[in-house]
Amino acid sequence: MNEHSTDWWKKAVVYQIYPQSFKDSNGDGIGDINGIREKLPYLKELGIDVIWLNPIYQSPMVDNGYDVSDYYAIQAEFGTMADFEAMLSEAHALGLKLIMDLVVCASSSEHQWFQESKKSKNNPYSDFYIWKDPKADGSAPNNWGSIFGAGSCWEYVPERGQYYLHLFATEMPDLNWDNPELRQEVYKNMRFWLDMGIDGFRLDSISLISKKLEFPDNPAAVEGEFGSPYFGASNGPRVHEFLQEMNREVLSHYDVMTVGEATRTPVEEAVKYCEPSRHELNMIFQFDHMHVDYGEYGRYSDLRFKLSDLKSSMVKWQTALSGRGWNSLYWDNHDQPRVVSRFGNERPEFRELSAKMLATVLHFQQGTPYIFQGEEIGMTNAKFDNIEDYRDLEAHNMYRKFQGLGLSEKETLRYLNYKSRDNARTPMQWSGEDKAGFTAAESWIALNPNYKEINVSSALADKNSVFYYYQELIRLRKELEVMIDGTFEMVNPEDSDVFSYIRHREGEKLLVIASFSDKKISFELPDNLRIKKQQKIIGNYDDEVKMKGQELYLRPYEALVYWLK
Ligand code: GLC
Ligand code: CA
Numbered sequence: 001m002n003e004h005s006t007d008w009w010k011k012a013v014v015y016q017i018y019p020q021s022f023k024d025s026n027g028d029g030i031g032d033i034n035g036i037r038e039k040l041p042y043l044k045e046l047g048i049d050v051i052w053l054n055p056i057y058q059s060p061m062v063d064n065g066y067d068v069s070d071y072y073a074i075q076a077e078f079g080t081m082a083d084f085e086a087m088l089s090e091a092h093a094l095g096l097k098l099i100m101d102l103v104v105c106a107s108s109s110e111h112q113w114f115q116e117s118k119k120s121k122n123n124p125y126s127d128f129y130i131w132k133d134p135k136a137d138g139s140a141p142n143n144w145g146s147i148f149g150a151g152s153c154w155e156y157v158p159e160r161g162q163y164y165l166h167l168f169a170t171e172m173p174d175l176n177w178d179n180p181e182l183r184q185e186v187y188k189n190m191r192f193w194l195d196m197g198i199d200g201f202r203l204d205s206i207s208l209i210s211k212k213l214e215f216p217d218n219p220a221a222v223e224g225e226f227g228s229p230y231f232g233a234s235n236g237p238r239v240h241e242f243l244q245e246m247n248r249e250v251l252s253h254y255d256v257m258t259v260g261e262a263t264r265t266p267v268e269e270a271v272k273y274c275e276p277s278r279h280e281l282n283m284i285f286q287f288d289h290m291h292v293d294y295g296e297y298g299r300y301s302d303l304r305f306k307l308s309d310l311k312s313s314m315v316k317w318q319t320a321l322s323g324r325g326w327n328s329l330y331w332d333n334h335d336q337p338r339v340v341s342r343f344g345n346e347r348p349e350f351r352e353l354s355a356k357m358l359a360t361v362l363h364f365q366q367g368t369p370y371i372f373q374g375e376e377i378g379m380t381n382a383k384f385d386n387i388e389d390y391r392d393l394e395a396h397n398m399y400r401k402f403q404g405l406g407l408s409e410k411e412t413l414r415y416l417n418y419k420s421r422d423n424a425r426t427p428m429q430w431s432g433e434d435k436a437g438f439t440a441a442e443s444w445i446a447l448n449p450n451y452k453e454i455n456v457s458s459a460l461a462d463k464n465s466v467f468y469y470y471q472e473l474i475r476l477r478k479e480l481e482v483m484i485d486g487t488f489e490m491v492n493p494e495d496s497d498v499f500s501y502i503r504h505r506e507g508e509k510l511l512v513i514a515s516f517s518d519k520k521i522s523f524e525l526p527d528n529l530r531i532k533k534q535q536k537i538i539g540n541y542d543d544e545v546k547m548k549g550q551e552l553y554l555r556p557y558e559a560l561v562y563w564l565k
Contacts, residue, residue, distance in 0.1 A: 009200070009257035009282055010326060011484055012049035012097070013363075013474050014370045018334045019056050019078055020064060021427045022373055024439035031427070031438070033079035037087050040094055042456070046376060046467070047474035050097040050257070052202050054334055056084070057103070060110050062171040063393060064334075064425075066101075066204065067108035071189045088197055097199035099257060104186050105205035106172040113185075114173050118157045118164070127179045130165040132215060143217045145226020146170075149397040153229050165215075167208060167229050169393060177209045177242055190250045200256035203281070206243070207262035207273075210236030234264040240272055243280040252279065259328050259368075260284045267320040274325035283326045283368060288313040290336060300398050300415040305343060307516045311490070311499055318365055318488040318501075327367025331358060332375045337423040341381035345518055345557065348453075351378055353557040356469045356540035360559035361499050361514045363473040366488050371470065373428050377459045378466040381423040382448040385413055391445045395420045429455040464542070472538060480537075482508040491526065498523050498554070502564065509564040510537060515554040525550045535563040 023035030033056065043051065055065035058073040065075065074081050091098050107114060116125035132141035132154070140154035140163055147167050154163040155170050165174045176182055190201070211233050218227025243260075251258060260273055262284040273284045292309040295301025321327050331339035340346050344354030355378035363369050384390055387399050395416050402412040417423075422445060429451040430437030436451035448454075459467035477483045486503035497517040503510050511529060515521060525531065533544050539560045546553040552560075 006255075007282075007326075008255075009050070009368055011477070012257070012368055013047070013477060014050040014052050014099075014368060015043055015046065015048040015376075016052045016054070016333060016370055016372045018054045018373055018425060020444060021425050021438075023428060023430070024441070024443070027440040028077065029439050029441040029443045030077050032077065033074070033083040033087050037083075037090055040087075040090055040096065043096060044094045045471070046371075047471050047478075048096070048371065050099060050199065051091060052099050052259075052370070053101065055101045055103050055204075060108055060171065062108070062169055064391075066103055067106070067110075067169065067172045068103050069108040069110040070112075071107075072192060085196065092197070097257075099200040099202055099259075100193055100198055101204055102186075102190065102201040103204040104175060104189075105208050106166060106168060106174045109171045109173055117173075118160055121160060121162075127176055128182050128185075129173045130176050130211065131160060131162040132165070133162055142215050142232075143221050143225075143227045144215075144229035144232060145221075147229065148394045149401050150393075152226060165211070167205075167233060174211075175209075178211075178213065178238065183242065183245065187246060187250045190246075194250070194254045194256065198256070200258050202285075203258060203260040205263065206260035206281075207235050207239060207265050207284075208233045210239040210242060212236055230264045235262075235269050240278070240280060243273065244278070247279045247281075258282045263287055267316055270317075271321065271325050274321070276325075283328045285328050285330065285333075286317060288317065293342070295415075297402070297415070300402075300419050302414050302418050307496060307499065310343065311493065314365065315488075315490055315493070315501075318367075322366065322488060327365065328370060329362050329365050329367040330370040330372070331362055332372035332424060333370070334372070334424050335421050336372075337419050337421075338379055338381045339375065340378050341383075341423070342418075343516070346380040347518075350518060350557055351380065351454075352464075352466050353540055355466045357514050357516070357557045357559040359466075359470055359473055360512060360538065360540070360561065363477065364483060364501075364503060364510070364512045364561060366484075366486070366503070369477075372424060374424075376467050376470040377429065377454060377456055379426075379429060379448065379454055380450065381417065382426045382446070383417040384420075384422065384446065385417070387413070387416075389446050390416065390420060390422050392421045392425070395422055431455050431457040469538075469540065476538065480508070480510075481505060482510055486510070491529070492523070495523065497521050502529075511562045511564050512559075513552070513554070513561075514559045515557055517554075518556045520556065521554050523552045523554050525552065530565055531562040532565075535565075537561040537563060 020031050022031040023039050024031050025034035056078045057068045058070035058075050059065045059067050074084055113125045113128045116123050117129045140152050144153035146153050156163050166172050218231045221227030258281040260281045273281050293303045293305040295303040340355045344358050426448045427438035427443045432452045432455050436447050459465035482503050482505040486505035489502045491500040499514045501512050
C-alpha cells in the first residue's frame with residue numbers, strides 16, 4: 001500500500017462550485033466549464049486550495065446532474081472533455097486542486113447499464129441494480145418511501161416482472177453494490193478520472209450504498225404510509241467492507257483526498273469511515289447540525305434553530321473525532337439553504353456581520369472548511385414566492401405533498417422559502433449589472449433580486465466586505481498551526497447567545513467568541529482566561545469591544561478571536 005507523506009487536505013480550504021449556477025460563458029443561461037475557467041483567478045484571490053465540482057457528467061438532468069447516464073462523458077451544456085482538461089490544467093497551474101463528485105449510489109435510468117438491466121433477469125447487467133419480486137398481491141416489496149418525497153422507493157417494470165429500488169427519484173435506480181462486477185466498473189471509472197489528474201472525490205450518498213438484503217419493512221412507518229428508507233440503507237451491513245476494497249484497489253494508489261456524504265451517520269459510526277488506520281475515507285460530511293431546525297414535516301419547516309442545539313451538535317463532533325478521524329466543516333452546500341438566512345440574519349444592518357461571525361465560528365474549528373459558492377459574499381435565500389420559480393424536483397414533490405396534506409399555499413411556500421435547495425442554486429452574483437454578470441441570457445433559474453446590493457464586484461471594492469474576511473480566515477489557516485491541529489474546548493457551554501471555544505497546541509492557545517444575538521449582550525469570561533486587545537487575531541467590528549474586568553460587551557453578531565496568554 002502506498003503511504004502518502006502528507007495529509008495536505010487537513011490544511012486545505014475547499015470551495016464548492018455548482019456548475020449550472022457559477023458562470024455562463026456562452027449565453028445559454030447555464031453555467032459551464034469555460035465559465036469556471038474565467039473565474040479561476042477569482043478563486044485564487046480568495047485563497048482557497050481545492051475546488052469541489054458538483055457533477056458535470058452526461059445526464060438527463062432530472063436531479064441536476066446527480067442522475068448520471070455516462071460516467072465517462074461531460075454533459076454537453078457544460079462543455080467538452082477538452083474544456084474539462086483545460087480547466088484542470090489551468091487550475092493546477094494556479095496551484096488549485098480539483099475534486100469531483102462521484103455519484104455511484106444510483107445512476108440515471110437512461111444509463112446503458114439500466115437500459116440493459118431492465119430487459120431481463122439474465123443479461124450481463126441484470127444484477128447491476130436492485131430488483132425484487134412483487135409481493136403476492138403484486139404490490140411493492142416493502143414500505144420504503146423515496147427520500148425526495150414522491151411515493152414508493154420501488155418502481156415496477158413489466159418487461160422483467162419485477163420492481164427496482166430507487167431511494168431518490170424514480171429516474172435514479174440504485175446501483176447494486178453487492179455485485180462485484182458493478183464495483184469493478186466503479187473503480188475503473190474512478191481510475192479514469194484520477195489518471196487524468198484530478199485530486200480526489202466527494203462521494204455522493206456513500207453511506208447509503210449497502211442495503212439490508214432482507215429489505216425489511218420500516219416498522220416505524222404509520223400503517224398505510226411510507227417509511228423512511230434510511231432505516232434499511234444507512235450505514236448498511238457491507239458499507240465499510242466496500243470502502244476498504246475501494247481504498248485498496250483505487251484510492252491508496254493516488255495522493256488524493258476523499259470526503260463521503262454520510263447522511264444519518266452518528267458520530268460513533270463516522271469514526272469508522274475516517275479513522276486512518278481503517279483505510280476508508282479521509283472525512284465525511286455529517287448532517288447533525290443540519291437537523292437543528294427540522295419541524296413536524298422534517299426538513300421543510302419554518303422552525304428557527306436554538307443555539308444550544310447547534311453548539312451541542314458541533315461540539316459533539318469536534319470532541320468525538322479529535323485524534324481519531326477528521327471533520328469536514330460546512331454551513332452551506334447545494335442541498336441546503338443559505339447560512340446567513342438560516343443561522344445568521346439577512347437584515348441589511350446584520351447580513352455582513354452575521355456572515356463573518358458564522359465564518360469565524362466554523363473556520364476556527366478542527367477540520368477542513370468547505371465554502372459554497374456565494375457564501376464568501378454573504379448571499380442569502382432567494383425565497384421564491386411562486387412555485388413556478390422553483391426548479392428542484394424535491395421542491396415540487398414537497399409542494400404536492402403539502403398541498404395533499406391540506407396545507408395552505410402560503411404555509412407551503414413558507415417552508416420552501418426557508419429550506420428549498422433552490423435557495424443555494426440561484427446564480428452566482430458577480431456584479432450589479434443586468435443578470436448579475438452571470439449570463440447574457442435568461443438564467444435557467446431566476447436570480448435572487450438582491451444581486452444589485454450583494455455581488456462580487458462590490459465585495460471586491462470594499463475592504464470590509466465578507467469576501468476579504470474569508471480571505472483573511474483562509475490566510476490565517478495557512479499561518480496558524482493551532483487552527484489545524486489544536487485541541488478544542490468549549491468556553492461557557494451553557495451560554496444561550498454566545499458560541500465560544502479555545503484551540504490549544506504546544507504553547508499556542510486561542511480563544512474564539514461569537515455572538516448569535518442581534519442585540520448588545522454581555523459575556524463573562526471565566527477567571528482563568530485573560531485577554532488583551534493587542535492580542536486580537538481577527539474580529540468583525542472595526543473598533544475594539546468594550547471590556548470591564550472579565551466582562552465583554554458584545555455588539556450584535558460580534559465575533560472575536562484572541563491569543564491567550
Ligand atoms: C446527494 C446530493 C443531492 C442529490 C442526492 C441524490 O444528497 O448532494 O444533491 O439530490 O444525493 O443523488
Ligand atoms: Ca452556458
